[in-house]
Amino acid sequence: MYLKRITLMRDKIMNDKRYPFSIPALNHFESLELEHPVTFFVGENGSGKSTLLEAVADQCGFNNASGGRNTNYTVEASQSDLGSYIRLSWLPKTNRGFFLRAESFYHFASYLDELAKEDPTFGYKGYGGRSLHEQSHGEAFLSLFLNRFGEESIYLLDEPEAALSPARQLAFLKIIHDLAGRGDAQFIIATHSPILLGYPDASIYNFDSAPIEKINYEDTEHYQITSGFLNRKEQFLKELFRDEE
Template sequence: MSLRKITLLKDKIEDFDSYPFSLPFIRHMDQLYLEHPVTFFVGENGSGKSTLLEGIAYQCGFHTASGSRNNSYEVDQSQSALGDYLRLSWLPKLTNGFFMRAESFYNFANHIDETEKICPTGYNNYGGKSLHHQSHGESFLSLFTQKFTKSREQSIYLLDEPEAALSPARQLSLMRIIKDLSPRSQFIIATHSPILLGYPNAEIISFDQDRLQSVDYQDTDHYQITRRFLENPKRILDELFNDND
């Protein structure tokens, strides 16, 4: 464990009615303690999990559209609205790592292409070719299997919905990568994937109530809804498509 605590600097917030300070969890959050090498943020869209993860990335010095401390490129709305209102407590402090944001990964791939024009070895950490010349899922896995696993430094990896381009089989591959890296690295992952959430001994932080709370895997909506559907898809679909109700 390296990042131990996230503190919200409430005394700096002037208007709790403006975004992102209007998010329900903001009003009740003072400090969030991280006690596991792998932590998941879960919650419905708009609950604030990606906003908090982006703020952490900002405080780590990572590019908030996707990247590490070494990546510098211009992207609209790449700054964090919450970043200046967070304080991170480390033991020890890490400077190595990466923030991967699925929705803006295309911009990161463009950046790597531009870097390759200047430094012809730029593709070495991404499977030896442009991320744009790989499928979406292949480009994600190239980042995980090449850049992440090649690092020998203690690192922190922040992943925002990494399952977006990954098949179920490749989500399992990502879990294996996390397992291989976790002895020297820390992961914080915002996800909707019931597969990734099954990672053993991880902490799951739910954003679905007014305040952040730790929940068991089997108690997440992701697990319960997926299980109900797989056990009896016909019943679920009949309920969903029944126009008589």
């Protein structure tokens, strides 16, 4: 374990009515304890989970569009609005890791292609040996996870399921298990995926509540809606479409 606590420095806030503190979960935020190697942030779009995750990435010195500490490219609107207001508590501190923002992964892949053009020896080492643009979106994600991710690192992932089929989400769970199980890799993941959320012994924090609170897997809306739909599909669809009858 590396990152132990995320704390909001309220003394730095001049106006808690403006973004990002206009988000209820962040307006009531004080601190978050990280007790397990794998932590999930869940909540609706706009609930603040990605905002807090990118703030952590900012404080880690990772590229906020996707990348690690030495990834040098910029994408418009990839800066953190919250980063300067949080403090990270480490034991021990690590400078190794990676931030994945699914929505700007294309730009990261293009950045690697530029490096390959400039350096013939680059060879996409750590990325499967070929351009991520030459792979499908899902293949590129898994290639990154399999080849770039390693030991003694912290990984901050914003909706990694965006490009992964259910089968590949299961494959990704195995990658997490192999790395975190050795005790020297930490994952913090913002997700909507009930498959990823099923990772055993993970902490799940619900950003739909204010303040943010820990929640059991079976109590997440993601699990309940998915489970209910699979077990009672006809009833769900009838309720959904009843105004059209």
